Amino acid sequence: MERNPVGKLLLFGATGDLAKRMLLPSLYGLHADGLLPAGLTITGSARSDLNDDAFRDVTRKALDEFLPADRKDAGAIDSFLQRLQFQPADLSDPNSFQPLADKIGDVSSGLAIYLSTAPSLFEPAVRGLESVGLAGDTVRIGLEKPLGYDLESSREINDTVASAFPEDRIFRIDHYLGKETVQNILALRFGNSMFEPIWNATGIDNVQITIAETVGLEDRAGYYEGAGALRDMVANHVLQLVALIAMEPPALYDGTAIRDEKAKVFRSLRHMKPEEVQGYTVTGQYEEGAVSGKVVRGYDSELGYDSDVETFVAIKAFVDNWRWQGVPFYLRTGKRMAKRRSEIAIQFKPVPHSMFSGRGGLLQPNKLIIRLQPEEYIQLLVMTKEPGLDREGIKLREVPLNLSLDAQFAGSRRRIAYERLLLDLIEGDQTLFVRRDEVEAQWRWIDAIRAGWAAAQTKPKHYAAGTWGPAGAIALTERDGVSWHDD
Numbered sequence: 001m002e003r004n005p006v007g008k009l010l011l012f013g014a015t016g017d018l019a020k021r022m023l024l025p026s027l028y029g030l031h032a033d034g035l036l037p038a039g040l041t042i043t044g045s046a047r048s049d050l051n052d053d054a055f056r057d058v059t060r061k062a063l064d065e066f067l068p069a070d071r072k073d074a075g076a077i078d079s080f081l082q083r084l085q086f087q088p089a090d091l092s093d094p095n096s097f098q099p100l101a102d103k104i105g106d107v108s109s110g111l112a113i114y115l116s117t118a119p120s121l122f123e124p125a126v127r128g129l130e131s132v133g134l135a136g137d138t139v140r141i142g143l144e145k146p147l148g149y150d151l152e153s154s155r156e157i158n159d160t161v162a163s164a165f166p167e168d169r170i171f172r173i174d175h176y177l178g179k180e181t182v183q184n185i186l187a188l189r190f191g192n193s194m195f196e197p198i199w200n201a202t203g204i205d206n207v208q209i210t211i212a213e214t215v216g217l218e219d220r221a222g223y224y225e226g227a228g229a230l231r232d233m234v235a236n237h238v239l240q241l242v243a244l245i246a247m248e249p250p251a252l253y254d255g256t257a258i259r260d261e262k263a264k265v266f267r268s269l270r271h272m273k274p275e276e277v278q279g280y281t282v283t284g285q286y287e288e289g290a291v292s293g294k295v296v297r298g299y300d301s302e303l304g305y306d307s308d309v310e311t312f313v314a315i316k317a318f319v320d321n322w323r324w325q326g327v328p329f330y331l332r333t334g335k336r337m338a339k340r341r342s343e344i345a346i347q348f349k350p351v352p353h354s355m356f357s358g359r360g361g362l363l364q365p366n367k368l369i370i371r372l373q374p375e376e377y378i379q380l381l382v383m384t385k386e387p388g389l390d391r392e393g394i395k396l397r398e399v400p401l402n403l404s405l406d407a408q409f410a411g412s413r414r415r416i417a418y419e420r421l422l423l424d425l426i427e428g429d430q431t432l433f434v435r436r437d438e439v440e441a442q443w444r445w446i447d448a449i450r451a452g453w454a455a456a457q458t459k460p461k462h463y464a465a466g467t468w469g470p471a472g473a474i475a476l477t478e479r480d481g482v483s484w485h486d487d
């Protein structure tokens with residue numbers, strides 16, 4: 001695809017947690033590797049009354065705190081800071097925008113805007129930008145999640161942004177799409193011929209997707225209480241993984257072809273009727289327990305009041321199309337779980353007849369494990385014969401065929417997902433950004449689940465921090481004769 005880099009970047013929320021931990025270190029990483037356009041200037045903005053030098057100090061501290069030691073290069077940091085300037089602006093105050101436009105100056109070389117702020121500020125931001133000429137043909141806009149909290153609110157956000165920016169200049173961020181191993185799903189599926197013939201309901205028994213975190217609330221109570229695990233993680237990251245696993249082969253590696261296929265998957269997700277939701281979903285909330293040997297408080301205790309917000313959710317989902325008819329997609333995500341792990345486990349159908357029955361122990365169905373983090377690997381679990389003379393019968397054992405991406409690509413640096421996404425925003429490549437129809441189809445499916453919970457007045461079951469969630473999550477798969485891939 002033709003790349004069309006902008007000459008200026010405007011970062012709203014530049015003093016926030018995400019900017020300090022991810023966005024500024026990512027921009028620095030691109031700068032240090034010579035990947036940013038030579039003259040690109042970066043204007044930070046927030047309400048804080050900082051001048052350029054004070055913002056450079058804030059950034060220097062953030063880089064010091066959040067960059068790995070081997071990435072800190074004093075010369076590169078100094079030259080990166082020279083790209084930065086700052087303009088205070090309250091997005092809810094229409095008078096803030098003219099000084100901002102004055103500070104940024106001419107945008108004919110192109111401007112990329114990144115809104116790393118609460119979505120309630122998207123509307124005044126768009127209106128204000130438009131009023132001072134910062135929404136014209138040379139300007140593109142990146143939006144951080146959450147893109148609403150249900151279909152209606154996401155439509156409102158999308159309508160507002162669409163009133164000033166056409167879809168081909170809107171970049172909706174889902175940082176999972178910036179992860180190397182997530183992009184590797186496309187390479188694995190469509191760069192190899194061996195999987196496609198069995199990548200369907202004939203060859204696959206079930207798909208399991210787990211995003212387990214060991215962290216808890218992390219000072220984000222205000223946001224998380226209005227979200228919960230379903231909206232925080234499933235509505236975006238988990239469903240994007242479902243789409244990459246379930247999608248039909250796109251004709252081209254480009255934004256339109258890939259997003260067309262993902263959108264078809266979202267539209268094919270089977271909507272749950274309110275009375276079905278109890279049987280297909282399990283919710284949980286962590287209470288006191290031990291994570292990695294350390295005792296941690298429960299969610300209510302962290303909050304300081306009793307809450308019914310779920311910090312864990314497990315779902316049995318179906319993609320209703322020819323390829324996936326009858327194949328359950330078991331999805332789960334939670335905070336304060338036993339281990340940090342993002343993983344996709346694809347369990348193939350068992351052999352139709354075992355010639356080893358009664359002699360070699362149980363045959364395990366083959367599994368393909370795609371570990372996204374913290375390690376990065378792809379494993380195919382296959383049955384093999386144990387060495388020996390087999391005088392008491394042949395013995396089989398499940399062993400992994402192992403592709404360690406960490407080891408194979410040991411020489412190449414693992415980038416923060418935001419490095420890739422920021423570079424694509426700056427260069428105008430939408431492939432790894434989420435299109436409006438995807439977001440709205442995702443919310444439609446999520447809303448049906450929430451309607452079922454509301455109708456049944458569902459309350460999350462407690463689980464001890466440091467476990468794999470409430471017992472019901474295990475029952476969700478076990479009653480189909482399936483076990484979560486948990487080792």
Ligand SMILES: NC(=O)C1=CN([C@@H]2O[C@H](COP(=O)(O)OP(=O)(O)OC[C@H]3O[C@@H](n4cnc5c(N)ncnc54)[C@H](OP(=O)(O)O)[C@@H]3O)[C@@H](O)[C@H]2O)C=CC1
Pocket residue numbers: 012013014015016017018019045046047048089090091092116117118119121144145146223
């Ligand atoms: N932190 C994370 O790990 C993740 C965050 N996100 C999302 O990214 C966005 C930013 O998150 P995060 O950095 O954590 O939030 P923070 O609360 O840490 O930062 C918010 C930023 O917005 C600025 N801000 C707040 N109100 C206004 C206003 N009225 N006008 C202009 N600027 C304003 C704040 O600066 P000031 O107070 O000086 O105005 C600050 O720079 C949120 O939508 C969040 O949901 C998404 C994924 C992960």
Ligand SMILES: O=C1O[C@H](COP(=O)(O)O)[C@@H](O)[C@H](O)[C@H]1O
Pocket residue numbers: 213232233342
């Ligand atoms: O978007 C979010 O993602 C993080 C998890 O991201 P990861 O890259 O560390 O897997 C999650 O902690 C947060 O609650 C959510 O808003």
